[in-house]
């Protein structure tokens with residue numbers, strides 16, 4: 001019996017079945033401690049976008065650690081990589097002139113955006129605008145605000161009321177539902193709408209045609225902040241642009257990011273704040289304090305890794321490679337839609353896809369079984385199998401992934417333990 005309490009786990013089941021321990025990674029492959037090799041279908045957990053084993057990133061981290069590993073950026077303190085990274089993010093942000101608030105990960109970014117949104121309205125003299133709206137199927141991390149915004153069944157239950165006066169949820173694919181919900185609550189009570197441009201952990205759902213433009217418009221009309229949660233979709237994952245917001249022509253008020261910022265080589269997140277919002281906080285002489293931040297906000301080593309990661313993405317044209325993978329994944333996975341165990345294949349927007357199986361239990365079991373066929377992945381949403389590889393996955397490797405999925409789908413289903 002090990003000492004590790006695994007996140008997102010059925011603790012009893014892990015205790016019985018044991019752990020799957022990984023030892024090494026290279027490109028789109030990982031090896032377990034027994035030396036078995038696996039295609040990494042998820043890129044860690046939607047983050048190793050440049051692939052495993054990139055020594056450039058290890059060197060950037062080591063060099064910064066030897067120079068100044070980290071210093072907090074509270075008050076007027078800063079470090080050079082932190083400043084350089086903020087400028088670099090401003091240059092690629094969906095809204096020009098954005099300011100960058102650093103965090104330690106995606107859940108931090110979400111709670112930062114939630115507090116910024118509520119505080120924005122306080123500073124605007126409208127403190128009654130407190131309600132945060134999210135969508136069914138949404139995943140916005142695991143801190144208090146993010147959990148309260150969850151649209152994945154079960155993720156919110158078991159903790160009591162998380163955010164008093166509070167939160168509301170709308171159907172993931174209906175702009176009309178957003179409009180009527182806002183009108184029901186009263187636009188004068190709604191602070192912000194949180195929206196993953198492409199739903200990730202909820203099972204990989206692309207927005208219906210025109211949906212994002214419409215919900216952005218509804219937020220503008222009702223004076224509600226639009227928060228694009230780009231923790232998964234940011235930094236090229238949706239292909240053709242640094243951010244899904246740019247690809248879809250959105251101008252979010254706040255953009256939450258993490259994961260692909262460092263390709264997971266160091267834990268780091270950031271909130272990109274459009275001028276409309278930050279100007280309210282930065283009024284000279286107004287003495288507005290934002291008493292919020294983290295010990296590791298702007299961590300110098302993480303920032304150095306992020307800079308090296310962005311260099312690498314640019315040098316290797318990986319944002320374009322993600323657009324290639326969009327096509328490739330759609331092509332190689334499409335034939336699996338005909339398999340008797342697959343009810344739907346979702347693909348075609350970015351380097352993300354999902355195989356929908358009949359039940360959550362079937363997907364959980366398949367995610368373990370497919371390891372016997374050389375693939376590491378996981379179940380997400382309600383019965384989906386996640387596909388979100390590193391952008392360096394070749395067309396041949398993508399085909400190999402689809403072939404291995406098919407072999408595992410064809411294999412006899414093991415009986416559920418009684």
Ligand code: PLP
Nearest residue numbers: 105106107139140141231232258
């Ligand atoms: N938002 C989205 C869309 C995510 O997918 C995730 C994590 O998967 C988060 C927020 C939370 O990020 P983290 O797990 O780094 O806290």
